[in-house]
Amino acid sequence: MIGAVTESAVDAREATRARIEAAALDLFTSRDFETVTADEVADAAGISRRTFFRHFATKADAVWGDFHAHVVRLEELLAATSDDQPVLASICAAYVEVNDYPGADLPLLRERMRLILTEPALQAHSQVRYADVDQVVAEHVARRTGCRPESLVPRLVALSTRAAATTAFETWLAGDGSLADDLHAAFDQLAGGFPTLR
Amino acid sequence: MIGAVTESAVDAREATRARIEAAALDLFTSRDFETVTADEVADAAGISRRTFFRHFATKADAVWGDFHAHVVRLEELLAATSDDQPVLASICAAYVEVNDYPGADLPLLRERMRLILTEPALQAHSQVRYADVDQVVAEHVARRTGCRPESLVPRLVALSTRAAATTAFETWLAGDGSLADDLHAAFDQLAGGFPTLR
DNA sequence: TTGTGGCGTGGCACTCGGTGCCACTAGCGT
DNA sequence: ACGCTAGTGGCACCGAGTGCCACGCCACAA
The missing domain is CATH 1.10.357.10 (Tetracycline Repressor, domain 2)
Structure with a gap:
């Protein structure tokens, strides 16, 4: 495998992004979209609120994949x-x-x-x-x-x-x-x- | 003029609503919609920010008439x-x-x-x-x-x-x-x- | 091994949209 | 004069989104 080490950074980023996406879809499904705060999604994904908005410009964007x-x-x-x-x-x-x-x-x-x-x-x-x-x-x-x-x-x-x-x-x-x-x-x-x- | 006194309450409400609408359209036209704050629209219309949101549920709603x-x-x-x-x-x-x-x-x-x-x-x-x-x-x-x-x-x-x-x-x-x-x-x-x- | 530079991250403070609450006032009927 | 109602302003609060800075981790060079 070429550059398996150098890939790790990108992979990690993609992995957290996927975790956020899954957590968001999960929460938005179980409750109304508007009642779920960005903090809750971040917590569920195991990252900070600030990081959430680095991966998705908007709370809504977490619903749309790529x-x-x-x-x-x-x-x-x-x-x-x-x-x-x-x-x-x-x-x-x-x-x-x-x-x-x-x-x-x-x-x-x-x-x-x-x-x-x-x-x-x-x-x-x-x-x-x-x-x-x-x-x-x-x-x-x-x-x-x-x-x-x-x-x-x-x-x-x-x-x-x-x-x-x-x-x-x-x-x-x-x-x-x-x-x-x-x-x-x-x-x-x-x-x-x-x-x-x- | 008929019922000029009793009408005044309703007229006044409609008048302020119209003033807000005009002020909003004015500001949104001269600058970008997002850069204009609700406070500025309220000031331009001569009312408080709180009153603005009593007449229009959303900043965007001020653009749509009735x-x-x-x-x-x-x-x-x-x-x-x-x-x-x-x-x-x-x-x-x-x-x-x-x-x-x-x-x-x-x-x-x-x-x-x-x-x-x-x-x-x-x-x-x-x-x-x-x-x-x-x-x-x-x-x-x-x-x-x-x-x-x-x-x-x-x-x-x-x-x-x-x-x-x-x-x-x-x-x-x-x-x-x-x-x-x-x-x-x-x-x-x-x-x-x-x-x-x- | 020891820098060193980049990158993702977390935390903080701030702006702004929107809301709930309370107190004030003006007009109206009695 | 009395209370009632409706519109208003001010205040405090929440949540989305952003700019800034400081920390830690990992790659790479010396």
């Missing part, structure tokens, strides 16, 4: 799509792929999403995180359609596909099907202009 | 729509109607929306306010389609029409056309399943 990595991955998936595929289909496929978790991680994902979608403070915070996703999607649409990312169609596609993804998460949480199926169902409705509404 | 009234009005407009009209058309019409401001108020609306759409803290806060709108729209769609408001189509229509409205506000802010036109353009794209994307 979300930035997901955004980057989504960007790569979109960049790799073929131009033959319809734009909406490429976005749907990318959303499905980036949310393709191994079965063992699904309970964790459920809890995360339940918190984000139901706790008001987290729901508010999500808007800021999702803004990055919107920008990535809008740039992809702009690339495909040849217009600016800030113009109507790219922005609308970005926001409404995210609406589809959010709705899919809602129905996934309420039921017991697969997330991929729910995503496809929502995207089909959207791409078809809501056929069931005449 | 938003609850708008939600109620939207609900009434949706309830009054004819069943002959396609669902999306009725929602579009309601959005257009509820955002039909007199020309003199447009600069104010522009400033409000610019803040809400660009300042991260306000963008996050907006999610909580818009959740009420989503619920009202979802219930309307549920009424029209005969399914539960929490099911896929009502929720997706609610979230994606709000996405359309948000996008319309973005393009309206960037350009110099009418808000109604931008709303119609966005809703047309959405209802047509994004025809320009093949």
